[in-house]
Amino acid sequence: MANTFKLKIMTADSVKTDEDAISITVKTIDGKIELLANHADIVINTIPCVTEVVKANGEKEEFFTSKGIIGFKDNKLNFCCNSSERKNEIDIERAKAAKERAEKRLKDENIDTKRAEAALARALTRLELKSK
Numbered sequence: 001m002a003n004t005f006k007l008k009i010m011t012a013d014s015v016k017t018d019e020d021a022i023s024i025t026v027k028t029i030d031g032k033i034e035l036l037a038n039h040a041d042i043v044i045n046t047i048p049c050v051t052e053v054v055k056a057n058g059e060k061e062e063f064f065t066s067k068g069i070i071g072f073k074d075n076k077l078n079f080c081c082n083s084s085e086r087k088n089e090i091d092i093e094r095a096k097a098a099k100e101r102a103e104k105r106l107k108d109e110n111i112d113t114k115r116a117e118a119a120l121a122r123a124l125t126r127l128e129l130k131s132k
Helices: 094-106 113-130
Strands: 005-010 015-030 033-035 041-046 048-056 060-065 068-073 076-081 083-084
Touching: 005 048, 015 041, 015 060, 015 076, 048 113, 060 113, 094 113
Parallel strands: 005 076
Antiparallel strands: 005 015, 015 033, 015 048, 041 068, 048 060, 060 083, 068 076
């Protein structure tokens, strides 16, 4: 039984990674979950988080990932998310501005609260990864 699986993280316009991995750790509404090789078939929804990947060579890589869906079948994991960025791809000024806009919107009574909360979560997660 091999200790790796095929991992693909993709968005609508790009493939962020397509390689063998030892593990991936993501967040769901129920908390963090780590998936390893030969996991039972599963489909899960994710929330914005710092996604941690341990590559086949043992190297760790982190990505910002927005909400998405993971399908794990036949030792292949496909992670489709709305957006994904490596630490060096995050524009910190843009993330700070998005955080400020979301916080301002949350103070307005006539706003779509869920949408503003989602924007705030994305901005905070980008800032979290960039600060590591």
